[in-house]
Amino acid sequence: MGGRGRGRGKSVSFDVQALGFGRGEALPAAILQPPPLFPPQVFKPVPLVNNEDMQYMLALKQEFVGSLRKSAYYMKQDEKKQDIERYTDKYKTHDTAASFAKDWSRFPAELKIRDKKVKKQIKPKLPVKKVKLTADEDIAKTLETLEKKEETAVEGEEAAEKEDEDKDEDDEEEGENLDEEELNEEDLEEETDYATNYFDNGEGYGDDDDGDDEGPVY
Amino acid sequence: MSNCKSSICSHLIKDHFGDLTQTVCDVLLQKCDCHLRQLTSEAKIPLDRVKHVLTVLIQNNLVTFQKNKRGQTEYTLDHDAILWRNRIPHYIFCGKNLYGDAAELLIEDIAHNGQITMSTVVENVTDKLNEALENAGHPKIGASVVYEKFKALANTHFIKQCVNPLETLCPEDIDECAVAKLYTVPPFQPGNRKRKLASDEEAQPVNKKIKTEAGASAADDHIYWTINNNRFHRYFTDQLLIKAIRSKIDERAGQILQTILRLNEVMTEDLALTSNPVSFIEIFQALPKDLQLSKQICEQYLTVMADDSTGFVNKIGDSGGGMYTINMMKAMTTICTAHVESVIQERFGSKSLRIFRVLILKKHLEQKQEISKTADHAPARSFYLFRVNLEQVARMLLEHSMKALMNTIVKREMETRENRRLMEKEERAEAIIANLERSGGDAEQKEEILQSITPAEKTQLKRVKHMINMLDQCELQLDETIFVLETYLQYCETKLKTKR
Numbered sequence: 001m002g003g004r005g006r007g008r009g010k011s012v013s014f015d016v017q018a019l020g021f022g023r024g025e026a027l028p029a030a031i032l033q034p035p036p037l038f039p040p041q042v043f044k045p046v047p048l049v050n051n052e053d054m055q056y057m058l059a060l061k062q063e064f065v066g067s068l069r070k071s072a073y074y075m076k077q078d079e080k081k082q083d084i085e086r087y088t089d090k091y092k093t094h095d096t097a098a099s100f101a102k103d104w105s106r107f108p109a110e111l112k113i114r115d116k117k118v119k120k121q122i123k124p125k126l127p128v129k130k131v132k133l134t135a136d137e138d139i140a141k142t143l144e145t146l147e148k149k150e151e152t153a154v155e156g157e158e159a160a161e162k163e164d165e166d167k168d169e170d171d172e173e174e175g176e177n178l179d180e181e182e183l184n185e186e187d188l189e190e191e192t193d194y195a196t197n198y199f200d201n202g203e204g205y206g207d208d209d210d211g212d213d214e215g216p217v218y
Numbered sequence: 219m220s221n222c223k224s225s226i227c228s229h230l231i232k233d234h235f236g237d238l239t240q241t242v243c244d245v246l247l248q249k250c251d252c253h254l255r256q257l258t259s260e261a262k263i264p265l266d267r268v269k270h271v272l273t274v275l276i277q278n279n280l281v282t283f284q285k286n287k288r289g290q291t292e293y294t295l296d297h298d299a300i301l302w303r304n305r306i307p308h309y310i311f312c313g314k315n316l317y318g319d320a321a322e323l324l325i326e327d328i329a330h331n332g333q334i335t336m337s338t339v340v341e342n343v344t345d346k347l348n349e350a351l352e353n354a355g356h357p358k359i360g361a362s363v364v365y366e367k368f369k370a371l372a373n374t375h376f377i378k379q380c381v382n383p384l385e386t387l388c389p390e391d392i393d394e395c396a397v398a399k400l401y402t403v404p405p406f407q408p409g410n411r412k413r414k415l416a417s418d419e420e421a422q423p424v425n426k427k428i429k430t431e432a433g434a435s436a437a438d439d440h441i442y443w444t445i446n447n448n449r450f451h452r453y454f455t456d457q458l459l460i461k462a463i464r465s466k467i468d469e470r471a472g473q474i475l476q477t478i479l480r481l482n483e484v485m486t487e488d489l490a491l492t493s494n495p496v497s498f499i500e501i502f503q504a505l506p507k508d509l510q511l512s513k514q515i516c517e518q519y520l521t522v523m524a525d526d527s528t529g530f531v532n533k534i535g536d537s538g539g540g541m542y543t544i545n546m547m548k549a550m551t552t553i554c555t556a557h558v559e560s561v562i563q564e565r566f567g568s569k570s571l572r573i574f575r576v577l578i579l580k581k582h583l584e585q586k587q588e589i590s591k592t593a594d595h596a597p598a599r600s601f602y603l604f605r606v607n608l609e610q611v612a613r614m615l616l617e618h619s620m621k622a623l624m625n626t627i628v629k630r631e632m633e634t635r636e637n638r639r640l641m642e643k644e645e646r647a648e649a650i651i652a653n654l655e656r657s658g659g660d661a662e663q664k665e666e667i668l669q670s671i672t673p674a675e676k677t678q679l680k681r682v683k684h685m686i687n688m689l690d691q692c693e694l695q696l697d698e699t700i701f702v703l704e705t706y707l708q709y710c711e712t713k714l715k716t717k718r
Binding site: 042043045046048049050053054056057058060061062064065067068071073074075102103105106107108110111112113 | 233234235236237238239254266267269270271272273274276277278283291306307308310311326329330333380382383440442564565566567687688690691692694695
């Protein structure tokens with residue numbers, strides 16, 4: 001039966017003294033801080049096994065990690081960009097982009113990195129494509145002649161504006177038919193008002209009567 | 219996935235692959251399956267970089283992908299694979315012990331690249347070996363030597379072909395033929411990659427699929443090989459058993475056990491509780507010749523092992539001179555218990571160890587070794603029995619080991635970080651000296667460079683290097699303990715499954 005050989009009263013089968021406090025005494029005061037981070041050790045740890053095999057494996061490990069760090073697989077976070085964006089940044093290629101050869105039949109296709117520099121090469125093909133247009137040949141030709149006229153034109157501003165408006169309308173009509181790039185070119189020339197409103201091609205210079213000198217100009 | 223394990227994974231990735239990859243992995247660790255957009259937004263890294271990181275991780279077999287219900291590709295991180303990277307030096311060492319230097323370099327190259335074609339790796343290793351041999355003044359070796367080692371590794375399943383994740387629709391449906399094909403090696407065409415329609419040398423299964431095409435080495439470009447982690451783990455387990463028997467009984471008993479294990483190597487499935495039975499005749503014939511054991515002695519050894527209290531070997535029948543199996547479950551239990559016992563001894567002293575051993579033997583014990591008789595639950599009359607739940611103890615120790623591993627890694631990183639300036643300085647000095655030697659500088663200049671590092675710095679450097687080496691060693695050895703505990707727990711789980 002319980003507490004054999006210990007007399008009457010509540011007793012448990014194991015030695016309560018070992019719990020750290022005797023029977024009937026108050027419980028020890030609660031400790032209000034976390035246990036120490038580095039408690040003192042009663043038994044010191046045994047040193048590591050350091051035979052030949054382990055040393056060889058250690059060398060292997062360090063070599064392996066070292067070679068990984070030099071390989072294409074290792075990447076650091078992008079280093080902080082300099083304060084001013086430099087022009088040459090655009091042309092510096094990323095080292096990592098073309099690092100290890102990938103067999104795309106084994107990777108999901110969405111992981112391919114597309115190079116964004118290809119598009120701008122389309123422009124030089126313009127003259128070739130203009131010839132190929134069959135239905136819009138006439139319109140293209142008119143545009144060409146208009147373009148030439150505009151470049152050598154000595155007409156007044158209003159006339160030039162009209163032509164531009166016409167051209168714009170034409171452009172809008174044929175927006176779907178013409179190449180984007182052609183449109184871009186037209187638009188670029190038409191985007192600003194510079195040619196029409198601000199650019200003075202020097203024709204009117206000297207027309208005014210500047211003989212009337214009204215006084216010194218400061 | 220415990221907190222500790224996650225942080226170890228994170229640190230390991232940083233060690234091996236850099237900060238950027240670590241950031242992506244942290245997200246994957248927290249969120250399990252992610253698709254690309256989610257990853258990019260959580261990690262706050264530009265899309266291109268994330269894509270590159272993912273390709274690196276997939277290449278190294280750390281991330282798998284599959285389409286979810288909505289048709290998006292989801293990426294999952296394989297935690298165990300990351301932790302297994304800690305064992306790569308152990309794998310390389312094994313390869314060296316089993317098959318020599320060429321195999322060592324082969325495994326190292328395959329581990330380094332994750333997935334690689336046979337031709338590439340054989341050529342790489344041949345070049346490396348020839349370089350080393352030239353420096354040592356020995357004649358060059360041909361690629362066929364390395365190729366033979368490659369085949370040997372594949373035949374014993376240490377390396378295997380990678381399954382193309384985009385082609386296989388259902389990985390569970392791989393039938394036996396396909397499994398056998400995972401280990402067949404296509405022939406090797408050294409130098410250029412001309413197409414050659416010769417068939418493979420080994421006996422092929424009847425239905426050839428696209429993977430191992432008509433022996434052309436250009437087609438070999440699509441067959442990627444990788445390390446078979448499970449096989450290495452089984453090998454480590456076997457080594458543990460052999461070591462145990464060797465220390466308990468005899469060296470020769472260890473050899474006999476090794477023979478039995480080798481006979482079972484390729485046949486037994488992973489984590490089988492008992493190995494397939496082997497007859498005595500087979501064992502005797504398979505014993506290495508230099509042992510020169512007579513039949514009688516061999517039989518005696520087997521009887522001793524079978525009767526031993528550790529119960530590694532069981533005799534289950536008398537046909538063929540005696541059928542013997544190895545009881546893996548019992549063996550692992552014993553080994554795990556031994557580890558736990560050594561921990562207790564080192565931490566709590568020999569007396570605690572004795573109590574622990576008694577408890578394991580007797581299952582349930584009261585403090586005063588009395589047996590309870592009452593059914594009542596009143597504290598005065600109920601007995602408190604002590605026992606040891608080995609599985610629980612193993613889990614707890616595993617958690618402790620993981621924590622220790624993490625502490626080691628963190629401490630090592632801290633040491634490296636704090637002393638980086640000093641170490642870089644030393645590297646630069648060494649580089650300058652090497653340059654001088656190549657361009658024939660005189661001793662004075664070398665002296666100057668050497669003196670640029672003050673003696674105080676030298677002692678500090680030495681201390682730091684020593685500490686980093688110790689911590690690295692610590693990680694390797696901790697990993698061994700983790701392996702034992704994990705394997706034991708795996709066997710426990712298998713046992714539970716088979717009971718149900």
